[in-house]
Amino acid sequence: MSLVLAAPRWRWRRPSVLPGFGLTLGFALVYLSLIVLIPLAGVVWRSASLGWPQFWAIATDERTVQALKISFGASLVAASVNVVFGVIVAWVLVRYRFPGRRIVDAAVDLPFALPTAVAGIALTAIYAPNGWIGAPLVALGFKVAFTPVGIVIALVFIGLPFVVRTVQPVMEEIDREVEEVAATLGARRWQTISRVLLPGLAPSILTGFALAFARAVGEYGSVIFIAGNIPYVSEIAPLLIVIRLEEYDYPAATAIAAVMLAISFVMLLVINLVQAWSRRRFGYGA
Amino acid sequence: MALDIDAPAATVPLRPTTETPLARGILIAVALAFLAFFLFLPLVIVFVEAFRRGAGVFLAALAEPETLAAIRLTLLVAAISVPCNLVFGVAAAWAIAKFEFKGKAFLTTLIDLPFSVSPVIAGLVYVLLFGAGSALGPWLKSHGIEILFAVPGIVLATIFVTFPFVARELIPLMQEQGTGDEEAAIALGASGWQTFWYVTLPNIKWGLLYGVLLCNARAMGEFGAVSVVSGHVRGLTNTMPLQVEILYNEYNFVAAFAVASLLALLALVTLVLKTILEMRYGHAIAGAAAPH
DSSP states (O other), X not given: OHHHHHTTOOOSBOOOSOOOHHHHHHHHHHHHIIIIXXXXXXXXXXXXXXXXXXXXXXXXXXXXXXXXHHHXXXXXXXXXXXXXXXXXXXXXXXXXXXXTHHHHHHHTTHXXXXXXXXXXXXXXXXXXXXXXXXXXHHHTTOOOTTSHHHHHHHHXXXXXXXXXXXXXXXXXXXXXHHHHHHHHTTOOHHHIIIIIIHHHHHHHHHHHHHHHHHHHHHOOHHHHHHHOOOTTTSOXXXXXXXXHHHTXXXXXXXXXXXXXXHHHHHXXXXXXXXXXXXXXXXXXXX | OHHHHHXXXXXXXXXXXXXXXXXXXXXXXHHHHHHXXXXXXXXXXXXXXXXXXXXXXXXXXXXXXXXXXXXXXXXXXHHHHHHHHHHXXXXXXXXXXXXXXXXXXXXXXXXXXXXXXXXXXXXXXXXXXXXXXXXXXXXXXXXXXXXXXXXXXXXXHHHHHHTHHHHHHHHHHHHHHOSHHHHHHHHTTOOHHHHIIIIIHHHXXXXXXXXXXXXXXXXXXXXXXXXXXXXXXXXXXXXXXXXXXXXXXXXXXXXXXXXXXHHHHHHHHHHHHXXXXXXXXXXXXXXXXXXX
């Protein structure tokens, strides 16, 4: 009798003998709502209450558009640099054995651990016109600190571990037999790498790129010291939010934040889609 | 007879599944040069600049009352925000990893949300929520409750940016471990609390420590979010990273780098402990190589 009743009933959770489901889920949901969801919804609500004309006027303001262009442009360049060098670093760490490899491997996570303000002043000291690298570059006619190039330098630093740590585990899982087969069939080493290995790594490289890009777009601490922060030239979007807040121009700050949030969520969606596609196509997540 | 030893090596053809020694050398050199410029040099210069005028000036810079106040505030903020996220992480991981329910994947995505939000926006959300222009602002003011430009705001912003660390470390780990151990404990008559304390916790302790380590490093080093809500009141609402900024903007470089060197030291200690945990207990830390 009870079997007949239980079988067709739709349940939103599978029964379990373990206790504490209601308590832990309830606490997690309340905490998540109070700390993250309600405050974030506030941004959406406040920008919606601006009304479309005012929102559009702020979002298309010349200074806002330039700041967004600089943020996204510099992030795109930095994430691309990270893909090139990140893949090389991951390859070297996975495939080659050399003295100090373990230390180098551990050091890759430094940008995760080093506070962004510290990274910011350190990079500025190096690339300033009187710095260790800045001075020789100025002599050659290149100015790095206090220009958009400086922004890219800071974002490369911040984004590096994302590419390496996303690509590295996938590289470790590559079946060596695949390469042996390619070699047996007459492929040269370069052909094996470019036609056999890289396509399999593509989803993880793409994910690493997207993670580094997403992080770079929102980055603030490491950039503001080295950027010079000249409006229309080297002023990033997060800094413009801070400037608007300091002017008590909350509507402008909220509108810029809403634009950035919208783009971040699209990025998050793309990352999830790439990972889902990768799992279907290659049988493992990126 | 050295020739005899060298001869076979020269005649054996290169394995076609590896690169030539030259290609290897170039790739290793490129990788190491890149890391030297982008990782090693910034770390070195922090300490070089901090000790530029000697250890005496370095120590004097750290003994400034405002700097000491910043250190105390940073420790206080981490001491509140890390345990909060620790409790949340364990509760969320218990619900998500040990039970099957609808909407689980969506909940996991929501927990990761703070990582895809700019730190500046993380600060902004609390300014909008508690600021003068908000619905709560006037009420808080009339009751004398200070959240913005005071310690509670800094703690909230720090909790926001470090929100997912413990949870995302524990969820994959506890999912991998399954529910068998806990079900056995319950079947043998253990209470829910005993099951967690004597069965689950020993299984997850290294993963938990790993998550707390990363959470703490970020909590102590957070700049953007805290900068927005702190109000920069000297000696009162400046954390160490904010103190670095203020000293730097005053061209007090030695003092700025002195405080920065403490934070760099924290990063180094975090990296060393993290590496030790990965090497010794790698099997007990899920997703050890996952990006954060």
